[in-house]
Amino acid sequence: MAQERKVGLLRRTSSSKKPLKEKVVLMYDEIFTKDDPAKTNPRFWDELFLMKVNLEYLEAKLESLDGDEVMLIKENLNSLFHHCVQALEEEHQIKVVNALQTLCALFRGVHQKNKSATGFDIINMLVGFDKAELRMKDLMESLDSLLCGDGSESLKSLCLKLLLCLVTVTDNISQNTLLEYVMINSIFEAILQILSDVSSRGQHGYDAVVLLALLVNYRKYESVNPYIVKLSIVDDEPTLDGMGMVVHHALTEYNRQYKDKDEERHGGFLSTLTNMVGSMFIADADEKLSVQTNEAILLALYEAVHLNRNFITVLAQSHPEMDMPTTPAPTVPTTPTTPLGTTPPSVDLMHNPELPLDPSMQTSNLLITFLKYSSIVMQDTKDEHRLNSARLCLIILACIAEDQYADAFLHDDNMNFRVNLHRMPMRHRKKAADKNVPCRPLVCAVLDLMVEFIVTHMMKEFPMDLYTRCVQIIHKLICYQKKCRIRLQYTWRELWSALINLLKFLLSNETTLLAKHNIFLLALQVVNLFNMFITYGDTFLPTPSSYDELYYEIVRMHQVFENLYCMVLRVSTNVGQWKEPASKVTHALVNVRAIINHFNPKIESYAAVNHISQLSEDQVLEVVRSNYDTLTLKLQDGLDQFERYSEQPRETAFFKELVRSISVNVRKNVSLNTLSQDVLLKEFSSIS
């Protein structure tokens, strides 16, 4: 249907040369004169809003005017705006619809033309300085009551669209001066109400959450944003849960689509064949786009996790797994490229307050879905969107790993789940069978995800930032385990070897990497992780033998550590910018080196005494076990302390950029939808 409309739309614009004009267009033209249209026709405004809106024309007309021209017709524009706001209170719903759409066009038309104009000019042009405060207050109040009232759902949807449109008219949200009025006249409560109600959440939840995420980011770092304050103190569980459900649903939808695609890709001979044939016609880029990431929803998740401490409980709130093939309703188009405005396919699932009964249903929660989502997103970080998504995922995980309550349920022995993370197909390893994932505490899945990331991203375009975050997350989790003496049954060995391989990669690409990054910081973090295990292993390792294994792994890979030491020693003795960071690594390596220097001779002599050329693992472990007592380690400072995540000042640039790209994307998608409100009009015309 969307397709059809698009076609129709195109035709309309191309045939606009025809001089035959609609009545509404004539009326628009009247507005764009200097005279007051109501002078000639006292019922002008009444009639205008009974007319079907011609958005294209109105927008185009506004665009075509330059600043001075606009100032000439300012009175009429202000009047139009004023009457739009007034019409929102009309009983006649068709008028309300038309007014909403007209407002949309006004906001956009004014902005598109006057990109250089300051925010104040725009306000003056649109509303008029003297009345701006009052008019905008009326507007926001009308929208608020429309959103919270018992009116038509389509009307509510249109209100949200208008708000989204208003919020995204500028690329940089903080430059949108009109939003000052949205700050003063908060619609936060209306958004919350939408999220707390099951049915409205199903229909408008997505838009509401995106709107909230954007509003929170308005002049975030410069001023008091009431949305931040309010979001941080919401403690109404149904509402928070509703928010979680919306995010959960969006992420689940993404996971499901990815999985379908993935299965298609690896779906056996026939599908491979069709795929091949298909790919001859479909461009490669197109395919990638089809599972585009959804940063808006991720941003909403981030803000909720970051700002609201009560939201953490929502993460663990269980829901039935929704990424089962729930036969999405074919009538609703759910192309992920246009996530806005499309009703989620399995709304009924979200409607159902009781968990549906399906024996094959796995219970899931937002955190599991998020981990799966992250595992997909992190697979490929080449394009910028995905890189941003992956970064945001890691930031969210860092926030979660710092939270005490989240840590408690991550490590809860009674909350075991199977989490099927997506793993990148790699040459040297088989695709792990999904079914064999054991049921474990959730923290294991987080660690798995981190290990997975570490081993799969050692490439030329080295994502240094992501690696740093990744290692920090592991560090935070281990700090918690040490503090609370939680002995996680986890195969730490995989982590150790992944970290050692990372060091190896850093070493072998030293020169290329050093040109862009401070590799010593990452190396220091990795070495300190080993120091955690070495000096505090007694507090969180699951078994004594796992401590032996740690030593075995270090001794086995001693070459890497020795090379690393040589390198950092070399750099630290030279004068240069890396002198200090490198010397920190040399100090951090003291225990690892002590271990290597202590055990290597012992192992060699054991081999010599027993005349064995190649020692088995058990034999090495035996040597390790019997020689602990003569080894002295140095306790290092601050190993179990970490810098807490803080958005300012380090991440501000990232978030500004992210919000900008989200704004652009949302604007693009919202425009398609506001134009296609014929359905809505039909609905109301039949009522009236």
Added chain:
Amino acid sequence: MGDTELDLSPSQLEELQKSPSASSTSTTSSLSLPSSPSSGPRPFTSSSPSASDSLPASSPPLDVISEGVGELSLVIDTEVAKKACQEVLQKVKFLKVDSEPASTAVEPKLVNGTSHTDPSDGDSDGLEKPVKITEEEPSSGTVKSARRRQKNNTSKQSWLLRLFESKLFDISMAISYLYNSKEPGVQAYIGNRLFSFRNEDVDFYLPQLLNMYIHMDEEVGDAIKPYVVHRCRQSINFSLQCAWLLGAYSSDMHISTQRHSRGTKLRKLILSDELKPASQRARREVLQPPPEHSLSPSKRTHQRSKSDATVSISLSSNLKRTASNPKVESSQDEPVRLTPQREFIKSLMGIGKRLATLPTKEQKTQRLISELSLLNHKLPARVWLPTAAFDHHVVRVPHTQAVVLNSKDKAPYLIYVEVLECENFETSSVPVRIPETRIRSTRSVENLPDCGITPDQRASSFSTVPNYDNDDEAWSVDDIGELQVELPEIHTNSCDNISQFSVDSITSQESKEPIFIAAGDIRRRLSEQLAHTPTTFKKDPEDPSAVALKEPWQEKVRRIREGSPYGHLPNWRLLSVIVKCGDDLRQELLAFQVLKQLQSIWEQERVPLWIKPYKILVISSDSGMIEPVVNAVSIHQVKKQSQLSLLDYFLQEHGNYTTEAFLTAQRNFVQSCAGYCLICYLLQVKDRHNGNILLDSEGHIIHIDFGFILSSSPRNLGFETSAFKLTNEFVDVMGGQDGDMFNYYKMLMLQGLIAARKHMEKVIQIVEIMQQGSQLPCFHGSSTIRNLKERFHMSLTEEQLQVLVEQMVDGSMRSITTKLYDGFQYLTNGIM
């Protein structure tokens, strides 16, 4: 219904009289505190002497009436009371002379008057009273229909009345006469007499009373009903118990008769919530002011506690809209008494039903946890666990602690429930909800002390946000640092001296001297700490309950308390309950009653037998709840997890043969074993595999699952022919066949049997009444009661009994079938 009204009228009348002045006392008496029943009527009797002085000869009838009227006198004055007394006295005389016309009108009032006679009051009157009452009572008792028989039976009845009025007459006898007597007068009298017993005493026989009400003739039912209705008015809990039991015990009737049966009608009446305390409405109007907490239970579920900061933000008017749903308003004025609790129970049962459809334990467990976490959203509320011994409100279900129990096709599960003890769950206010995350401290904006008091202040506080979570500050407010260390207190302390370094890291950056530690120490601590952790069971996804049940109760309470946002409250308690869905617990309830009865008999006779009756709540004929036995795991789990013989497990858990701990545990084992052997013999408890026998941390064994008792046995394969289960392992724990403890065991059995025999009637009665109208398998056949009686061996001398016990022990020990049955269970169910 018409006749109900008539029956009720006096008690309603009385309620009305009572309520305005003495509402507080009437509520306390419904509290079922042991002291209250006597304290309730006492004021009236104290006022009565003044009245009785003027009427010297008529003390008994005055006493009879004194309560209803004497109460008035508290309000009005003694003169009026005297007059009233005389009036009633006149009526009684009138009744005696000319019983025909006045009987129906006055009788109920009189009957009701009797009801509240304080037994203690009767005692104080000593000898005189019973004699005198014989003149009065028979006439009043028999007015109704048995006037003809009266003349023949007067002498017999007067003796009966003597008994009824004596202090020996207890609830057990009352029930027995109610059941056995065909005399409507006697039945009616006992019906009234019920009012004078302590609530708890009658509550014990509630299944019997209700079963009689359902399945016996009209007269018995009429006698019981006023009492039940009266109690229902007083207590929500009693109402629900009655409704559930009525439903469950009506279920064996044919569907067509069931619908119109008395039991079903009464059940409907109770559930319709019409049986409110008559005074409630009036009282509520007076006490309207604090509607927030005390009154509407359903409202509470929607009420949200907002964080303090919310107030300061100017969203109050708007947020109200979101916080309170429209539904709330509608239910505000008319609180529903029974609904919250019924909904609570219903949702627990619903979970059980849904779990049963899931194939694996793992899925069941996950599902259980998620369902319970949803349930948590609706708590706290005016709901409670009926198995608990004190009044409370449920505030939270620690959902991650719940476990699915081992069962083949049903899904029974065990939940722990956090409650706050309160004075009275009906009137005390429901606790305010505390968000899950309240236990931790975070860096969220809310923590800023002056957040948003005025816009200006907010602005200033906001500019400090970036600084707030910067390096040094962040370390000092480290969440994790404030966490309680999960290890038990003692442990950290004992470790402190050796592993100071690993407990606390060195924070001082400027520590000049480098600190060295030996790798060997780290490794040693690791293995030591793992060795020192108390014997816990390994996690087994197929047996999730084993670990949960093995954890010592105190430990669990402490752990859950630490993790709970309500844990800091002084009246916080932890309860647990097993929810059974799809299982008929009526037999379990019967067994519980018999066990309880035997327990009190043994206590009375000072036989140190140990048994642990666990509470049963029958909700319907296929659902209910069980109070779990704490600190106990099944012998099957013990053996599977420890891979030891029972004796070796005892040695491991309690210490060597000669230690105090072992000897105590052994004695406990023997005493409990003897107790349960007798139970198993008397009740013919079958299906005795090791999964159904628990072992607690003190060495007691506890038999659970009384699904096969009396006339029923599993699949009738002819297994388990021995009197009870006594395996060699058990004998080994007792110290072998020649040991002193084994002799002690046999001696205990003999004493226990003799004591039980002495009070056989009390036991038989429980079972016999429940047989009425029952289709339960335990009553299969016609000889259930006869066989039960025979097992008490009334005819044998004590010497013969001793021989019998010896034989039974011998037979059970040598029993090949016990071993066979264990083997059979191992093969079919994997139970060791």
